[in-house]
Amino acid sequence: MKITFDSITKRYGELIANDAVTVSIESGTIHAIIGENGAGKSTLVKMLSGQVTPDSGSIAIDDKVIKGFSTHSAIELGIGLLGQDPMDFKNLTVMQSFTVGHRLNTSMMRNGLLRQEFERLNSVYDFNIDPKKKIYQLSIGERQQVELMRLLSNGAKVIILDEPNSGFSLEQKSKVFDALDGLTEEGCTVILVSHKLEDVLEYASSVSIMRKGTLVDTLDLPQSPGHLVDLMFGGHQEESVLQTESVTDTQNLVAKVQQSGQTIDLNLSKGMMVGAIGLQGSGVDTFLRNMFYDKSFLLTDAEGPIDKSSFGYVPADRLERGLFPELSILDHHALSSTLGHNVIDWTQIRSMCEDLIREYGIIGTPETKAHELSGGNQQRLMLSMMRSDINVAMLEHPTRGLDIQSADYIWDKLLNDKLSRTVTVFSSYDVDEIWNYSDYVLCFHGEDIVASCSINSISKTDIINNIAGNVIGRDE
């Protein structure tokens, strides 16, 4: 099946997830779609699987434009999506989960036929999955194998893999991709959405690169990994420009970080902005959370370890970890400012809250509940809750999903406050943010910190190479 996306545009409010994207995917190929977080890859494939409707543009299958995509019509057309979280039933057995929604599962259960079909696929693809086991007893990778068998058995001609491989072991991954390789020879089309360049280079025959909702290019593989990363991140013409106003003078702060069972020392300076960068799925995702919650993490200055009560943590998932969705802005400020008090002086808190709403430009009243705020305003609320006695600020992806104005505001605020704090650590997937705002950079690849140094002693290309892993380094 040949798939053509023609001028696909999708907006979510102000955010353009896909901006006139045109891609053509040949039949019988494994085509990869790559891009950094928020590039619009998942939105694009969700339209093909009928989960998202485009605002404009069309999708054609075998040069025939399909109108009114829905999940049902996508299944009818033989389009199957294998996502990061398998869509199965945890309390059922493998066989039962395979059976639900199967084309052979009509009003009368045809258990014998279904069992034969399962056994056939299990042996053809060498998956070795016990049909009697409960789904919750399987690993994510095995669950994805069951899901893949169900899709194939239902006659899927196009298989979309949306970042599926994080749960695969190496053996599982090679089995799944061997199976997919075989399928392309039978005319199936496989779309692999990934940010893992290694997988893309190993398994795909062509690639589309997306950045900030637009299609940058579509290329045949193999290509130089460095070139692909360059296209993903949008070049780096400013790399020769060194940071100004960096704080790198004296190394008067030591952070002891646990990594692969060992403790490593990072030599920092007071007042620094430390930027942690890595691709999605690397150790950067959990680095700050671990620093905040892990008792073994130590930050030491000349006077000894810094008291952890002066650590402030702003998580990336605002409503899941950061805020109290049902509480008002006033309640949030009361909570953060009266931790040591028994009785709340609401008059004083209200006046402080109104000041903070003004100072941080939060669009809302003291009575507005957190879940009613926009993402940008939720982020502003979290920053406004950071007490003045916080010495170590840890911020995960502080501008994730924010519009430019909100993002600029947040950076201004953080840069303004950095000298009054012992250290500010933030994480980001965006190399420009790291380059523009860090004094010190930590590069993650896999679970490990592969480079840690002052921003003045590293180039933007080196940052990209480090986070892309050794494969890039060797190539360059």
Next chain:
Amino acid sequence: MAGMNRFYSKDSLENLMAFGLALFCTSILLVLLGVSPWSTFIAILEGSVLGLDSLSRVFVITSIMSLSAFALIVTFSCNMWNIGVEGQMMLGAIGAVFVARSFIGDTLLSIPFMIIAAMCFGGIFGLICGLLKTKGSVHEIFAGLGLDFVAAGLIVYLVIGPWKKEGIASTSGTDIIPEMSWFPHLFDFKFPIIPILLFGSMYLILRFIYAKTSLGLKLKSVGSNTNAFSRLGLSPDMYILFGFLIAGAVVGLAGAIQVGSIYHKLVPYISGGYGFLGILIALVSGRKLSIAIVVSAFFACLVVGGSTLQIKLGLHASLPGIIQASIVLFWLMIKASSVHIKLINAVSKSYGHS
């Protein structure tokens, strides 16, 4: 949090509107059953508030229901379902009877100590439920339900065992406690001063906790998001335990009222289902303390006045139960739909409010 319990807040108005609609739907149901809603409600009203005896019972039952609902509101604020509220009330009753049967049972000290013991027994039982939840990872609904059975079993054991009546062991209850341990009426009006004082003071204390103290805000926050709560350096487990402790102590008082004002002895199933009714009251009142009192008073009128329906109108004794259940059911259905909100918007529009 400020003004959480303001009677005229939008939430409260919404709930009252839903309650009114539920009452209307129940009236339709009564018409379908061939009963006049008007005469039924009038009979209930007459049987409950006209007459010192019945009015006194209404006050006592309102107190018991309100305290149960308060306990539920506290744990609901921590996002916990305290199904163990029945057991906590039973333990409160055991505590009160324990004091009344002791050497101070026949003294002036008995009532204050009954109250203290009821709070402690109920509170500790609530705490056990909280510990099973936080330390044992047992879902609070199962922990609470299990503990309800434990409490019921404990009462039966006490009634036919160590506290059995002189000479016989019967499930009809223990011996009557000394009169000095009975909750007194005020003057000749049969005004149940102690139950009213107990639930009134609990209302004021809880209102103060939720409106003015950091503890109240933390109880509410832990229920909203435990992850965000621990991010602030606070222990979610500790505040969930606090919630259960407070709830148990509050509903333990209801157990003391059952002993001191109604039964004057320990009987099996002394909680009388008021704990479970408290869950419904807490839901119907939109988890608002003040509205919980109004709803409790209404339900208490149904319980007390309902008994006269059979005599006055020749209706079946199950009718008050049907009315009670229908109101709750309709209320839940109305809340799940947006009918009441549309109605409020229409009303505020016609009065020129935003």
